Amino acid sequence: MRKVSSGTKTADTVFHVATGIAASSPVVLLLAIAAVVVVQSIPSIRLMGWHFITGIEWNVGDTYGALMHKNGVTAAAGASFGALPFIVGTLASSVIALLIAIPVALFTALILAYRLRGWVQWILSILVELLAGIPSVVIGLWGMVVLAPFVAHGLGPALTHVGVVIPYLRGPVGTGMGLLTSGIVLAVMVVPIITATTRDLLQQVPVLYREGGIGLGMTTWEVVRYIAVPYIREGFIGAVALGWGRAMGETMAVLMVSGNAINFLPHNLYSPISSMAAVIASQLDSAMSDGSGMAVHALSELALVLLVLTLFTNLLARLLVSRVHHRRRGVRA
Amino acid sequence: MSQPISVQNLRAWYGNQLTLKGIDMELPASQVTAIIGPSGCGKSTFIRCLNRMHETVPGARVEGDVHLGTEDLYKGDPVDVRRMIGMVFQKPNPFPTLSIFDNIALGLRLGGMRNRGQLREAVERSLQMAALWGEVKDRLSEPATSLSGGQQQRLCIARAIAVQPEVLLMDEPASALDPVSTLRVEELVEQLKDTYTIVIVTHNMQQAARVADETAFFLNGELVEFADTTTIFTNPGDKRTEDYITGRFG
Incomplete structure (x- = not known):
């Protein structure tokens, strides 16, 4: 039996790895973006709770003044995110x-x-x-x-x-x-x-x-x-x-x-x-x-x-x- | 009362290709006329010219005269022509999004029938005439696509006759059906011919012999011979007709 040259086999491996990476990237990217957005949101979710989607006042607060502690998170005094x-x-x-x-x-x-x-x-x-x-x-x-x-x-x-x-x-x-x-x-x-x-x-x-x-x-x-x-x-x-x-x-x-x-x-x-x-x-x-x-x-x-x-x-x-x-x-x- | 169709010097093109080369024919009222001939001879094109379907194809063109009784079909709105001349296609094509009932009722509603009782009656009558009522009367609200191919084709016939046309065109109505369904469609043609002038295209010569009173043989866009069916199949006047019906070509 004639053997397939090892060069061909290497090319095939490279092909499999490359297509695997390319094919999985949409899923990985979507998950990564979603994860960052979720993790970054957590402090705000803890601060505002449901008021985030029901409140109408959006105020970053006094960013040069004192800090406010509420619901276990820290924000600028007077901050409200509705x-x-x-x-x-x-x-x-x-x-x-x-x-x-x-x-x-x-x-x-x-x-x-x-x-x-x-x-x-x-x-x-x-x-x-x-x-x-x-x-x-x-x-x-x-x-x-x-x-x-x-x-x-x-x-x-x-x-x-x-x-x-x-x-x-x-x-x-x-x-x-x-x-x-x-x-x-x-x-x-x-x-x-x-x-x-x-x-x-x-x-x-x-x-x-x-x-x-x-x-x-x-x-x-x-x-x-x-x-x-x-x-x-x-x-x-x-x-x-x-x-x-x-x-x-x-x-x-x-x-x-x-x-x-x-x-x-x-x-x-x-x-x-x-x-x-x-x-x-x-x-x-x-x-x-x-x-x-x-x-x-x-x-x-x-x-x-x-x-x-x-x-x-x-x-x-x-x-x-x-x-x-x-x-x-x-x-x- | 059904009326005869008279065709004079009918020519039809697809783009630059002349597919009907001047047809003259008188199709008698309340009879079944079969159009036979090999593939590509222009028989489908011919009947699609009778209800002005041919011109709906991009690049297609028609010249010549077609009269139903005294009415010139190529003057006026093609929509009116198609309401007088119903058509059944090669493959069953019930409206796929509508129920069995609505497939038939739609044409009636568009024709102005609003009364529910009247609609039910007309739908039932059409299904009876198409020999489908017994099979579907308990499932009228099911989608038309749930029917078998043969049932779908009879539904299409019912749909065409519901609006009470004067002529029924059938373009190889049984070519996509199994033998049993084919037989039922042929029986139906036999029953309907008292009420309608029927023109049926078929590539199946036995079918023409079984159902038609008159038969026309088309070849290469020309009408070779047109006579009563018995004559065509037993004593054709043209050598080419004889060759075709005895199976020497086609």
Whole structure:
């Protein structure tokens, strides 16, 4: 029997080790990040307890004065970390983003998947992907320079007129930096993500099923409404959840247009807000100067809340998207 | 009252490829017309032109005249044409997200039937006509995909006849079915022909001989011969028809 040369065997060992390291790195990284965030949060959790997610006062305390001892941990005197305004800011702005993005993305995807052909479809598809690739700081800049003034002087006043009927739209409008502007900026970032996924899902709907509807004399809209959309429903919800996770985690663009509210809850659609991600980014520098370290722990706990929320929505998204693929295999066709 | 279909100089393309090269045909009312021919001869394309399905394929194009009775099918909205001319496809394609009941009720609802009692009656009548009622009457709310392939195809037939079209097109309706299911579909065609003008595409010559009153033989996008079924199978007028039905090619 001819022996395989030892050089080949060494290469194989190297290959196994290298792929093993590469394959395990996502798990290791995720666990490492989660562990750091959890460990860093513990002092803040002990200090604030549930008040962290129910309180509205965020105050690092007198970082140059005396220290305060409470619940077995040390913090600057007068420190209080109530993150509710940021949690509400994140949830409200991302939900507004989804309310805008879902119809836009669904209709764009329908047009891309079923109405357009050839090079027009190709170019529009590329444009959607490009939109997804715009750095968030650029969209934030657009939000500050163009969108915020428009919300303050155009869209906001117009919506307040509608507010006579729909109370949620009532003013005052303010500077244009706030909840609505954040939501629109996030929508711009989320639309391409939902559109691209939904377009792919729609293209997976077998022609045979759509022809069943067409052959029955259904209009294009009826085929979409009763056959295509129900067929991809779970996957679409998954795509929305994917976009939601993105919207909640977005930092820079929201930081630039949110109005950086602190210590109060948004009182209307135009109210300044802060999101969890934006607060972590903007407050970390000053938190470093807290000798007790508690401010950093509090920001870590904020990161923990954000991580849990985004992981949850992402998991949900994966689960739902994969269920569509399972059903495809189950169907006799 | 069903009406005849008259086809004049019908030509159809996929992109640049001419797949139907000028078909002239009169399909009689309340009869079963079978379209036979080897793969790629244009028989499916032909019936997809009758309900304007052909043009839904990207790059596809049609020229010529198709009349149902006196009505020009290529004037006006194709959606209206397809409500008059039902279609059953090669593979069973019930709406996968809907129940057995809703598969049939959907077309009726879109046609404007709202009354629940009326809907139930119409669904039951269609399932009876499709010889499926006995098998599904206790499981109407189950998903259509829980049925067997043969049952699914009969559900598709029920779905097509529920909206009371004038013509029923069947594009190799039994080609994906087992022999027993095939037989049931053929029996069904026999029963339905009193009510509908039926055009059935088949690659199975025995099937054509069993179910059809008239048979048309297509070859390379042309209509070679069209006569009553007995003549086609016992005394064909064209050498190519004879070669095909005796199994010399195809």
